[in-house]
Amino acid sequence: MSASARQVIVIGGGLGGLWATLALAEAGHRVMLFSLFEVMRSHSACAQGGINAVLDMKGQHDSVQQHIVDTIKGGSYLANQPPIQSMCEDAPGLIRTFERMGVTFSRTPEGLLDQRLFGGVKHKRTCFAGASTGQQLLYGVDQQVRRLETEGKVEKQEWWEFLSIVKDVDGVCRGIVAMDLRSLEVRAFRADAVVLASGGLGQIYAPKTTCSTNSTGAAASRVYQQGARFANAEFFQFHPTAMLGEDKTRLMTEAARGEGGRVWVPKDPGDRREPLRIPESERFYFLEDWYPSYGNTVPRDIAARAIWKVTRELGLGVGGADAGESRDRVYLDLTHLDRNFVSTRLGAILSIYRKFAGQDPLETPMEIFPAAHYAMGGLWVDYEKDPTRGGMKAGSPRNHATNIPGLYACGECDYAYHGANRLGANSLLSASYSGRVAGEAVASYLSGLEQGAEAAPAALFETESRRQADLNQQFSRPRGDQNPFRLHRELGALMTTQVGVVRDNAELDAALSSLRELEQRFERLDLSESSRWANQSLAHARQVFDMVKLAQVMAASARARDECRGAHFKPAFDLAIPQGKFPGDPEFEAYRERWKANNADWLKTTVAEYHPDGPRIAFEPVDLGLLAPEQPRDYR
Known part of the structure; x- marks a missing residue:
């Protein structure tokens, strides 16, 4: 480590936290990475369908500009546009970086990166690794962080919970207080900057959520209670295709719709026949009828509300053989697709559904309903606009800075990229990209820091x-x-x-x-x-x-x-x-x-x-x- 090396704390071991750690360690700073559990269990591993980047592998004349437009319009214009521009422009390079890390993306028979369709767009721009994309990306970056750990540049503190930041008399963040979840020891740690990458808050809706039991939002709430601003909290995405369960809901990736899955209910609310015994003429493919331009690939908010209307307002829901059992579900049908194709593309969710529903989605349609999935809102973060290019100014210390000096946020716990609604497959992109940007911004902040945390009174x-x-x-x-x-x-x-x-x-x-x-x-x-x-x-x-x-x-x-x-x-x-x-x-x-x-x-x-x-x-x-x-x- 050089004499100019500073101490930085990163909270969270998902894609955002790992990318921030990687950027900071490679900039020559010491990083202490805190996680509630083993880093490789972070919730990024649960993302299934893919990550967006314009590579135009399908020859559809896709463009970065169209990705920008889709993201802005998909978010109902509510996101600041410079961060979106930079994220979409940098996405192809990010995919190439993941490739060099050894991420096993799915490929075409010719050996090219394969891309699939996702909701809210008309071009195939989603790179994927079967239906376990988040897991593969997480493991790829984790290997790079482990390399830095062996070199003494990163120190992991797993099974520690963040409790609060420590501010000096000027309101500058100088470290954190955390608790060892095994011994319950409460200890303070000094840091010249802190990056919060603590993930989402879906457990606020438990058990009707696709999020893990650790996606509580508690870390973001704690810094909010210490003065950090929180933005766009009302915008919470309900994923339209979740498998309901007694303990929690389980995500059936949007890729199921993107690969040709069809959503429907019987036209007759009293129809109790097995779904495949119901002829096509007696089925209501409501997304295709109501939104013919996009059909089953409409954005998630539109699909979720359509399912809500069909079940709650029109009374056309399915499920439950018993008369008193809830029929708040619709069919997500893959049975008309080639079995080998579906098994290759969507194997992970097929396994999940078979295990927890006891049915094979290749033999009978899945029963799904919307579930709380993703927070578009989060901690307010700043950015500096590039006056020449129009995106974010690369390396600016303002990028991803909260209103508390020395405290940064990235990943799902910030609000920066999705506006009022997130496009499918933009979450893995924003988590990875924002982590890297936050790390670079903190490095710039540290280069101009006159007095470090070591000078703060004990x-x-x-x-x-x-x-x-x-x-x-x-x-x-x-x-x-x-x-x-x-x-x-x-x-x-x-x-x-x-x-x-x-x-x-x-x-x-x-x-x-x-x-x-x-x-x-x-x-x-x-x-x-x-x-x-x-x-x-x-x-x-x-x-x-x-x-x-x-x-x-x-x-x-x-x-x-x-x-x-x-x-x-x-x-x-x-x-x-x-x-x-x-x-x-x-x-x-x-x-x-x-x-x-x-x-x-x-x-x-x-x-x-x-x-x-x-x-x-x-x-x-x-x-x-x-x-x-x-x-x-x-x-x-």
Whole structure:
């Protein structure tokens, strides 16, 4: 290490955290990587379908500009456009880097990288590794980090949980406090900068979520409570094709639709025949009927709401042989496709469905329903625009910086790239790209840092460590009849019902009231476990409390936005496209004018700031310098 080497802490071992670690270590800095578990178990491994990059392997005349346009329009113009431009431009090079790392992408018989179709686009631009793409990417980058670990440039701290940052008197982040999940030791660690790459927050909707049990959002919630701004919290994507289960939902990748899968229900709500006994003429392929231009590859928010309408409003759901069993499902049908083709392309999800449903998707259609999947919102992060090229200025210390100096965020826990709705297969791209950018930005920040964390008074770290240890004591002390696992189930049910696919202001008001009451019930907490070693109830209770605080941000942000945009849908404010009307028709043009007026009011980023009485919501403008919103995107 050189004399100019600084100490950096990265929180999270998924793609975002590993790429940040890689960039920082190769820049000559010491990196301490914290993870709740073994790095190779990080949630990036669960991403199935692929990663977007314009390589045009299928000769469809795809372009980087079209990828930019699809991402901007898919996000309903709500994302700042310079970061999107840079991400899409750098995507092809990122794929080549993954190749050099040894990632086993699927290939054509000619040996070329294969690409598949994903929702919201008309070009095949998704690179994939069967149906386990995230796992292959994660393992590829992990090998590079392990190499740096053997060289003494990276130190891993697995099975440690981030509890808080340590700020000096000027509000600059100087380190963290973390807890050893085995010994429950609470310790402070100095750092000249901290990168938060802690992933998503789907467990707020548990068990109706595709996210792992560690996707709590607790780390992001904790820095939010310490002053970090949180943006676009109301935009949460519900994946349309999830397999329901008693313990959790399991993702059936969007690639199933992209590879030719068809979504349908019987036209007769009383039809109880086996699905393959129902003739084509008696099936309702509603995505194909309602959105003929895109069919089964419409974006996720459109597909999720269509399934919601078919099951909840039209009463055409399927599933459950018993009369009293829920029929909140539709068919995702692969049985008409070539068996070898499907097995090769989608083998991972076929195995999952066979194991947990006891049925073979090659023999009978899968039963699916929308489930909470991905947070478009996250910690607010900055960027510097390149005045020449129009994207982000490479290496700027502002890129991915939160409003707390010295604290950066990347991956799913930031809000930067997806606006109101994420395009499928852009998540692995944004996680990898943002991690690399954050690492480069931190390196620039450190080069201009006059005084490092070593100069911060020891009392700062001691005080914060004591505060966190005292919180552990408060959570551990029996005070009543409230169980953290029961509180978590109530939180998930509340959010699924009242802050879910379809939203209503009265319901959101009720949700905010219930969330405040849920927070107060922690005063009567009883862990029913007093172990001083590996006390999982203690860690979980603290996570649930912080999930409740973040759920308040989501509900308050949703309440403040009286419109329909992307994944946020309030029927009372829906500017529906006139049925049977197209551009040039007076009714369609009147709708377009209403849409433009709505954009003037609501084309803004929602920003939440912490206050003990509840989040304070404000709005800030979006950078539209690359592509101005000209007309609503019509997926018909």
